[in-house]
Amino acid sequence: METLTANMSSANESVSSVPTEQSKNKKSGSDRFRKHSNLPGNESANGLPPKKRGGVLRSIAQQKYLYLMSLPFVIWLFVFNYLPLWGWTMAFQNYKPAKSFSEQKWVGFDNFVKLFHDDQFYLVLRNTLAMSVLGLIFGFIVPIVFAILLNELRGMAFKRVTQTVSYLPHFVSWVVVAGIISNLLSIDGVINQILVHLHIISEPIQFMAKGNWFWGIVTASDVWKETGWNAIIYLAAITGIDKELYEASRVDGAGRFRQIWNITLPGIRSTIMVLFIMSIGHLLSIGFEKQMLLGNSLVTDYSQVLDLYALNYGIKIAHFSYGTAISMFNSVISIILLFTVNGLFKKFAKESIM
């Protein structure tokens, strides 16, 4: 996260190339802040006291306001993210809501055994992975390309309008998007009408009835909905790149594509890495709204995902323990993936988020 925020703030500062009164004030303000918090200049205020002379207590006393400020958030984090982990005990019980904790029957790994013996589990795991990997690839490349293209545009007004228009779909709920998509793709929908009119196809195609198209449709609608929004962060990172680099390269005779390849892309590399690692962590938890809303009975073999499976076979039929086992599996895999990818990046690309 630090790299990310650092990038963002540097981006903010260099938007106006001439330092204004305000930004000067800001600088002096942050100087004061540094002195006060006794941190080395290049380290951000992440609450970790440097282990130097004076001991921990002294630095706590020195930074009491920082600690006080972070306290509510630490409590919040603990209450909402760590306390619920207690509920994982349910996965090893035959949980009955009426009984107290001591009265629950412990069943060991029964729920996991059942889970790994269910054919359907592997089917939904396949679908989940397929859709999230597709989403990861396209949901990643498209916004970067989009941000770079947008950055190369000259007309300021056009650029602004495009940016705004492109991130608006992010605020439309999936229910509405699913309605739009299934209307567009229905037999008498616009897409079929255009294709038939242009004589590309002789009769309308039932897009939504073809199981092997489903992953593509979900990915495409996700890209449509989120590209503009995801591009914002890259645009911010691009603005943070020193303009002098571009000028210097132009003097050296670099063309547009050279500039993109040698300046823009390396400039936003760390942002890309951080976001990539974070989205790997979310690989299995892709939610289920899209799949539930776009799916229908003909494509269930391709549309069922882990979260939907947990809902149908866990919560809905009051098998809370089974549902917990599924989500526990989900979390554990996510953590393993996250650490693996982070470790790999640390080793080979010298970038990491931890």
Add this chain to the structure above:
Amino acid sequence: MKWRNPKSLAVLTLAGVLLLSGCGGGNNNNASNASSNGSNASATDDTSPITFSFFGADTSPNWNNMQDDVGKEITAKTGVTIDAEYDVGSGGGQSKIALMAASGQYPDLIYSKGELSKLVDAGAVIDLTDLIDKYAPHIKALMQDSMNRLKYSNEDQSIYQIPTNVGVDNQYFDATGGFEVQLRVLKELGYPQIKTLDDYENVLKQYVAKHPTTDGQPTIPLTLNADDWKIMITVTNPAFIATGAPDDGEYYVNPETYDAMLHYKRSEEKEYFRWLNKMYNEGLLDKDTFVQKDDQYQAKISSGRVLGLISQEWEYQNAENALKTAGKDDYTYGHFPVQVDSSTQDHEMQSVGLDGYGIAITTACKDPVRAIKFIDWLASDEGQVLRNWGVEGKQYTVDANGQRVIPAEVQDRKVNDANNFAKETGVGLYNVFGPHYGDGVKDSSGNYYTTNFPDQIVASYSQSEKDALKAYSATTWKDLFPSEKDLPVKDWGALYNMAVPTDGDYQVIYQKTQDIIRKRIPEAVLAKPADFDKVYDAFLAELDKAGAKDMEAEYTELVKKRVSLFTGKDVQ
């Protein structure tokens, strides 16, 4: 950027936290106020203000927080205000009630639909037997013949809920199910006889050949709704309806041996699905059928270009209301008891006896006595008339002969502006809160309890409907259907209401078979005619592989127990 000073930021954050916790405290205070009100309210006929929280597993989009005429009257008479929450969309309360059971946070009153067993397992609902005995004379009078049917099961003979979504001694005066055909089709073809699938198919085929477009758009001979659970209503349930079997949810119960099996296994039903398959391959069944969402389906019907439906009126009601509002009465639908062949008859009118979803009081309710008294008041004649008819002088008047009459302009709004009418008057919104008599039962003043009686039903028909019925020499659609008098009462009630165990594998297998059914039935219907047998047989084999046989055996046991509970018969 103003908050550079860490001190002020810290203070602000703390203030924020305090504010949040303050809000939480406020809620608790409210709750304790309500409960202290409740504990004071123990004197008889207490009408001091009290609020009951409530959850309803069905949507109630017209709910107006009791600010309607009927709601105000109820509060004035009983002091009770209901703080209601309803499930959204087609939820049916499944997820919501499972979460309630897991968290242990319940409303005071709950209408749980099919999810009662989850609440019973969680120990969330209280036994009402003694409460009814002591405090509820009206409920007792209403249920006198059916007290056995209120009991939960053979092992646990407690009464957890009082059925409220069905009327006691209800008689059907109108048919709202079967197979539907647009009135304009009937008119043009000279009101043909429609008894079998072949008749039905011919009617649609002839009309679409003559009128391939409707208002410029292609005419759709037949469309079904396969969105989520509605696939049961319009695709799978009609299979037993059209083959002369009664509605027992996903099962068919042999009336002699009480053996239950998934109804898809009946060979007659395979023929029904074969017919759907033929309809699809002939292009008569809408190609979008299994892809479209509920709103697309409703939109098609409201456009008036769908000639035939296989559904229940409540399922497409909103779309038909839109047609009525647009004055397109010819585009609304008539109901026919269509069968695969003439050897069977439609069982939709078969009486199941009193068996339905109902209202329960939870352990969270601070004053169950007051709650049961409230429900009892609703079950009184006064309460029932108020809920069904509205407020005297507003929604109905009493004429010189003591007859309740609905003024013409009120009737007009009730039919043509149904949603706003319900919102303002509250008529029809309070049915789930208390038990009531069904259609066709008269009170001591000689009036019907409900507003559904023959004269009133005919009064709500449009002219096109009246013309069509006249041509079939009937007064209501029900006259076309076999009457309940010709069909035996089912000993086991309505099985879709029966509580099934939440423990063990039953639920998992059931869920699996549901997944298979919803996947394979569409596949079979869309298959090439030559492949139909193969696909359907594979579907049945897949059901058994998922454990359907064990599930059916378990269900058979439950059915037998239920029969002996309801009737006192000794069933082996």
